[in-house]
Amino acid sequence: MSLLSVKNVSYRYENTKRRALKNINIDFEAGKVYCIIGKSGSGKTTLLSLLSGLDVSSEGSILYENNDLGKADRDDYRAHKIGVIFQGYNLLLNKSAYENIELSMAISKSKHTHDRQYILQLLQSVGIDEKTAFRKVLKLSGGEQQRIGIARALSHDPNILLADEPSGNLDQETEAEIIKILVDLAHNQNKCVIIVTHSKKVTKYADEIWGMSSGNLVYAG
Ligand SMILES: Nc1ncnc2c1ncn2[C@@H]1O[C@H](COP(=O)(O)OP(=O)(O)OP(=O)(O)O)[C@@H](O)[C@H]1O
Numbered sequence: 001m002s003l004l005s006v007k008n009v010s011y012r013y014e015n016t017k018r019r020a021l022k023n024i025n026i027d028f029e030a031g032k033v034y035c036i037i038g039k040s041g042s043g044k045t046t047l048l049s050l051l052s053g054l055d056v057s058s059e060g061s062i063l064y065e066n067n068d069l070g071k072a073d074r075d076d077y078r079a080h081k082i083g084v085i086f087q088g089y090n091l092l093l094n095k096s097a098y099e100n101i102e103l104s105m106a107i108s109k110s111k112h113t114h115d116r117q118y119i120l121q122l123l124q125s126v127g128i129d130e131k132t133a134f135r136k137v138l139k140l141s142g143g144e145q146q147r148i149g150i151a152r153a154l155s156h157d158p159n160i161l162l163a164d165e166p167s168g169n170l171d172q173e174t175e176a177e178i179i180k181i182l183v184d185l186a187h188n189q190n191k192c193v194i195i196v197t198h199s200k201k202v203t204k205y206a207d208e209i210w211g212m213s214s215g216n217l218v219y220a221g
Contacts (some may be wrong), residue, residue: 009060038212083153
């Protein structure tokens with residue numbers, strides 16, 4: 001059964017002539033890794049912003065568990081159903097990994113916000129040990145920062161993880177470790193993992209690859 005369903009979605013930015021997305025149709029299921037590839041400017045980020053509930057399309061609809069996001073409480077959707085992982089990690093550099101997670105959980109009003117054991121276990125699950133958890137993020141490597149980014153995205157236990165070039169800033173070995181975590185989340189923890197990527201290493205592990213070209217999304221294998 002489809003968890004997130006995009007139906008006939010088109011999108012045009014204000015004061016522009018061309019549509020950035022043209023009649024997009026795709027179904028996302030739990031337990032799978034989806035890769036979206038495509039040239040710069042093809043519409044990938046625009047699609048991610050609609051999937052993450054940041055914006056709504058005027059044409060077509062996006063359904064989460066059959067509920068239209070255009071009519072739903074999108075703040076609730078963003079706080080509880082979906083986790084987002086960024087290329088640039090977007091962490092608070094002067095805070096520790098632990099504090100970054102705690103703060104994010106406080107914002108989404110998680111019942112585990114002050115549960116030290118929960119937060120340390122979450123960090124442990126992505127390979128961040130207790131000592132590292134209390135060091136300032138700016139002292140950590142890119143790979144460690146991305147692990148924390150993944151832990152933060154997971155902190156409110158979402159069903160869907162959206163990742164925008166999650167390994168774009170990492171060396172090959174570290175990239176492989178990050179991919180392993182994301183694939184494991186889909187295949188062993190039943191998350192729906194959606195990755196925008198240019199990396200062939202990442203697409204190798206995808207269950208479905210979709211290509212974006214001039215606002216059109218086409219199944220690519
Ligand atoms: N805020 C905006 N206002 C107007 N046009 C925009 C805006 N953001 C993006 N666009 C246009 O929409 C189209 C799709 O852009 P989008 O950022 O989704 O592409 P992308 O595939 O994510 O590119 P990249 O790989 O460089 O991030 C492009 O033609 C872009 O110029």
